[in-house]
Amino acid sequence: MSERPVPQLPATMRVFERGWLSANNILFAEGDDTVLVDTGYVTHAPQTVALVATALQGRPLARVINTHLHSDHCGGNAALQARWQPRTAIPAAEAAAVAAWDTEALSYKATGQQCDRFTFDSVLSDGDTLRLGGIDWQVVAAPGHDPHAVMLFAPAERILISGDALWENGFGVIFPELEGESGFAEQAAVLARIAQLDVRVVIPGHGSMFTDVAAAVERAQGRLAYLSADPSRNAAHAVKVLVKFKLLEAQRMTLAALAAWMEAAPLMAHMRERFMPEQQMAEIFAQTVGALARVGAAQIEGEWVVNRD
Structure with missing residues (x-):
């Protein structure tokens, strides 16, 4: 069986597909404006720094953006900040927890996971527009897996950086439901919103890029229906x-x-x-x-x- 073709991305974008311990990283480089979206897990931080340094060929990393602050998406922040002092943007609702380094609010204590302390310079809110790689990206709220998560959508290129809101086969654990808070309804709304966007290619938080967005959304909706029918399934x-x-x-x-x-x-x-x-x-x-x-x-x-x- 032949391998499926890799989706075409703008020349200013590069994706580091990392696996399941570390989230995928998306590197943008347009002149001196260099940006990394999501930074992986802390034990992979030296590898993340090396990947970025090799790709940038001597240029410093100017900015870091996190789709959400689970440990596998921001665990490289501290190491990248130590190396290059990039300006860092995080979802707005997480600002107080990061400023105080509240590991309980940030989920690291609850899950028994690690994350080195980092700082931030700005916040991301639904409806914001960011310029990355010479392309305009819309910040799209994506609660469900994480109540404060965001996605990034480029209408002109029809590319969606989905974080853990949508993978080719599913999505991340619906953590709010584990704490007795609403999450299934929010995840359903996010999937509906993705279906309404004109998306050509999805860059997920984990796994390969994919282009059959409608099929992925349909699979995710089926999975969500199964989990929400019996919340103990989500817990297991x-x-x-x-x-x-x-x-x-x-x-x-x-x-x-x-x-x-x-x-x-x-x-x-x-x-x-x-x-x-x-x-x-x-x-x-x-x-x-x-x-x-x-x-x-x-x-x-x-x-x-x-x-x-």
């Missing part, structure tokens, strides 16, 4: 995602260490109490690791659990 999925993310970070852990991390993560305890009260955490842990092993996402080797891509 979130547990697997968070454990897999930890394995992506560590690559190899003892079963005891991974179980201890799961016990210590506040969001895990909250999900157990809210959605799985009849189960002990040890039982949920065994089920989750077993499920990951069955689909080839992890391998149990004696007392160890090893990540498998």
